[in-house]
Amino acid sequence: MARKAKKQVDIEKWKRWREQGDRQAELELIEQYLPLVNYVATRLSMGLPDTVEKDDLISFGRFGLLDALKKFDYMRGLQFETYGMWRIRGSMIDGLRVNDTIPRSIRDKAKKIEEAYTILEQQHLRAVTDEEVSEYLNVSTAELNQTLLDVSFASVLSLDEPIQDDEDHKQSRQTVVTDENAEKPETALHKEQRKQILAEAIDKLPPKERTVVSLFYYEECSLTEIAEIMGLSASRISQLHSKAIFRMKGALQRSKEYLLNE
Secondary structure (H helix, E strand, O other), X not given: OHHHHHHHHHHHHHHHHHOOOOHHHHHHHHHHHOHHHHHHHHHHXXXXXXXXXXXXXXXXXXXXXXXXXXXXXXXXXXXXXXXXXXXXXXXXXXXXXXXXXXXXHHHHHHHHHHHHHHHHHHHHOOOOOHHHHHHHHOOOHHHHHHHHHHOHHHHHHHOOOEEEOOOOOEEEHHHHOOOOOOOOHHHHOOHHHHHHHHHHHHHOOOHHHXXXXXXXXXXXXXXXXXXXXXXXXXXXXXXXXXXXXXXHHHHHHHHHHHHHOO
């Protein structure tokens, strides 16, 4: 009963703000959901380098909260928390991207590794080994693992995550920072096909990488928490995460090329 009563009070706040323009109701909603920003920032920061300030994440996240409050459809009877945290996290990631927190050298390394996985897995039609990637890049496996660790931050931001402008329309984060008038190959990839390709790519990941992806993206565990669960070091989890992301991006890229060349 208490939960039902609280939900009714929340709906009344939404109505007062949206339908009557009640500024006090808006401020009450902001204050009520502001702790979500700190919660998301804390969890996200666990998988990011020490150079990323939590205060910066909170600043980015506040914009995401305000945007989520404006676009949330309270009439559908859904919980705001899930939608709000998703938008807050997206705002934080977009903020990191726009402020270019990743050095060019790291971006270049990430691009070369991504290309290696894309080309080699197209050739072999399977998940390639560290040794095969190392040979292709002409580096030792130790150098490859160190590079995977170096680019782990880039890989957290690199997967083409969807963002949602409203409840029915979705677009990729990439469209936010690219020329909207330019032809986009990804538009050839239907949303359902994309989901199927990603699902198949995840199924084909080596077991440890598949576990990391499942815990990070579906269970929303931090990389530190995953390390504890799997009994591995945090750096090893970062390497596994990076490799999984590059494999999945390679699968998407191959599918785009296939569709465009049909």
